[in-house]
Amino acid sequence: MCRIGAIKSKVPFHPSQALRLMLPQQEGHDNSGFAMVMQDLDGVFAGYKDKPLLSLACTAHGAKLAEEYMKAQNFVRDFEWVPKIDRRPGLDIKAMPLYMFRCYDYPEEYQNVSWQEKEELLLDTRLALRRLLEKDDQGYVFSFWPDVLTLKEIGDPSDIATYFRLWDDNGELMAKNVVTQCRQNTNYDIVRYAAHPFFIQGYTLCANGENTFYTKNTEYQRSLHRGYNGFESDSQNFLYTLHYVLHELKWPIKYFKHVITPLPFSEIEKRPDNKELTAIRQSLAHLEINGPNTIIAMLPDGRMMTCCDSKKLRPVVIGGDETTKAIASEVCGLNVVLPNRNPELDVYPNEREVVVITPELEVQRWKQ
Amino acid sequence: METIKTLDITFNDLNWKIEYSPERCTMCGSCVAVCSFQAIEAGVERHSKTVSTARQPEPVQQHKAVPVIKQVNGLANACVGCGMCEKVCPNRAIKPVRNENTRAGVLGRSGGTPIKRGGRNNLIKDNTLDKIVVGRISQMTDPSLDAERHTFDILAPFGRVLTPGELPFSTAGGELKLNSSTPPVNWIYPLIFSDMSVGALSTRAWEAICIATAYLNEKHNMPIRMCSGEGGMPVQLMKSEYLKYSIIQIASGHFGWNRIVKALPDMKVDPAGILIKIGQGAKPGDGGLLPAAKVAEHIQAIRGVPKADLLSPPNHQGLYSIEESVQKMHLSLNAAFKFRVPVAIKCSASATSVSVYNNLLRDPYKICGGNEVSLDHTGHPVVSKVRDCYQAAVKQGRQGQIPLWAGGGIGLTGNAAADAFKMICLGANGVFISKLLIQLCGCVGNEHGRCNACNTGKCPTGICSQDHRLVRRLDVDKAAQNIVEYMLAFDMELRKLMAPIGNSSLPVGRSDALVTTDKAMADKLSIQYAC
Structure with missing residues (x-):
């Protein structure tokens, strides 16, 4: 069982806030890991917002392989931040030997190309590094994208935070958006790539639940896009569908919900847009999800979105104040990070609802 | 006495044999009437019977001509085992029984014509779906x-379903609009x-x-x-x-x-x-x-x-x-x-x-x-x-x-x-x-x-x-x-x-x-x- 959470703020904050959001909910998750994606960075990364940032956990040999590959591709390293590790004994963490966060300059020949071409280059580079490091378990590449940092590790979340000194609010690691989860478990094997949130080309997503259409989603997504791979978790299906609908098909955001949890035919019939909704339902039938699920997504433009399965079998709540909003599976998380908010304004979206938090912290909600 | 040759086709060569109890039969005729294959007919047989007609039991064995229901010999009128005779018989006097020594598979091609049957598969013995x-x-x-x-x-x-990329959509004001018709699909x-x-x-x-x-x-x-x-x-x-x-x-x-x-x-x-x-x-x-x-x-x-x-x-x-x-x-x-x-x-x-x-x-x-x-x-x-x-x-x-x-x-x-x-x-x-x-x-x-x-x-x-x-x-x-x-x-x-x-x-x-x-x-x- 998972719990998921996200914080979005007008002022940069430290990842310890994300941990404070999640730890009160720990009865609901198994404390088997910690993962977060930070976007709109500040602190040491404030000056490198336009440079693609590689988030890497690896062995020494893996680091060498990655370095050689990046060099061969003409990426030039501009900045590196290595977390200062607290190696005190007794911490519950299955750490990799090295963690690196490196900002690069684009290769010379990509300096003046369109953003679309850069997007493809960044994806292909991440996929190539993943393939390279996968052999003999030499490392994990979680994201390679400007202004996005990903950290994932196996162990107890508060011990992982101690290990990476995430509790020390020293101003180095700061961001305006964090999406996070405290579980590293696929129900089967422990795989670092299986920890939410997942990331592709600026889209971040984590899910709480069980997608029972995993097999049919996966079989369809495999042939949709070269970037749809891994499938270590049934929640990756949500990310790839989000990316497909918004980035590939370029459909407006409201149609994502119509794809994953289409309305029953009897309801579609009564709507003025029934032709469009029917066409979507039949052409994207294999991207429909089923089972109990709640998702939190972060879009490239900084918007955050949350919605549930069609029966609302997993809870989620959104609350906040003028400067900070947070999304969490349980309200106890919000009570810790935002104790002074007005809880009467908290939003508990229903099974048909989509809630979006804009970069201006406006909370938009609509029914599908 | 009727002469039978070994190559004559009789009911024990067929897939189904009629099991008949003359002592239960009242000769109402329902079974013969219902049999659409004319596989059975009314006939007479000479039976050995023990009868006693006096006030005191005085059993005497006699040979009597008895009306019976008989299975017709021959392939053209072979019983198919449909059981209609059994269904209509008020006294449970008649029913078809599968003949495990049937020779119909061998004899059925007489006249040089292939065996014909209705649309059923009689070869596959177990059902795949029942094993799942x-x-x-x-x-x-x-x-x-x-x-x-x-x-x-x-x-x-x-009906034909298009791939998502083929849907003739345009976007205006955050809404998708279908611009032209798509192949008809009925749900x-x-x-x-x-x-x-x-x-x-x-x-x-x-x-x-x-x-x-x-x-x-x-x-x-x-x-x-x-x-x-x-x-x-x-x-x-x-x-x-x-x-x-x-x-x-x-x-x-x-x-x-x-x-x-x-x-x-x-x-x-x-x-x-x-x-x-x-x-x-x-x-x-x-x-x-x-x-x-x-x-x-x-x-x-x-x-x-x-x-x-x-x-x-x-x-x-x-x-x-x-x-x-x-x-x-x-x-x-x-x-x-x-x-x-x-x-x-x-x-x-x-x-x-x-x-x-x-x-x-x-x-x-x-x-x-x-x-x-x-x-x-x-x-x-x-x-x-x-x-x-x-x-x-x-x-x-x-x-x-x-x-x-x-x-x-x-x-x-x-x-x-x-x-x-x-x-x-x-x-x-x-x-x-x-x-x-x-x-x-x-x-x-x-x-x-x-x-x-x-x-x-x-x-x-x-x-x-x-x-x-x-x-x-x-x-x-x-x-x-x-x-x-x-x-x-x-x-x-x-x-x-x-x-x-x-x-x-x-x-x-x-x-x-x-x-x-x-x-x-x-x-x-x-x-x-x-x-």
């Missing part, structure tokens, strides 16, 4: 649903009453299925569709509102199409679809052939044919490739109904079905939608073939574009909902049933050689005959009621199968929900092996 079970049961964090309380979307597409119940033609079935049996179809649609809101079969349709039905529940079939014989085309201007509603039959499972057997015995006057009228054996040609004349058939037949049929009615293809489960399916998937016209894959020594089992087709689509990322409908053996053991559910998990969008329908109308045939006389025109239940006296045996209303009640139960059973795996819409391709205890089957179908 739904192994995925939701629990704890992945809750099951309530079959009674939750709502379920039990509908399947019939219907995932079970179609299969194509049994007006010639194959009796008027009453056809009427019973029509009534059940209309009743399920209008009273129970179940969008069941019925496929006409190749032999055309009654004009009255084509001109009625009920045409919307029908899928009209066209096959290589084009039987009945003259009337269909002439009825076009008078059609008040569109049919639910057109099904072009390019192959059928029964074709290599005696299916696909309507014997002259069954070509009654009204069948001649509906089909526009003389009284003769009617055999659809093996191929569609003038069509030599799938591409050509797309161009000629699909386009013309689409155009005939102004591109409002989905046109689908039916092919037989065969070594070649996947290539047919691939050609349809890749057809550049995007106008064909729906594919149905459906014999003793010929034919191909349908389960793995549907799976093969689905996996061919998966390989190309085109699953769902041409919905797969599976027919052949669905409900063979009476559990159509479980069979349908498993086929859907393997990749079918829906299923066809046919034999089950005639069983609900009273057919007593089975896969063990019982009756199987659909081809003779002598159907003892009046289902597969055009003989007025036999047809009158079928109670149309009761037959329709049986079908309706079975379908209502089917619908509830389908919900009860969807509920425990936690799915509110059909789990098309959800092969992870299935397990089998047969390793070879697990490997072939790519489902989990369990023991």
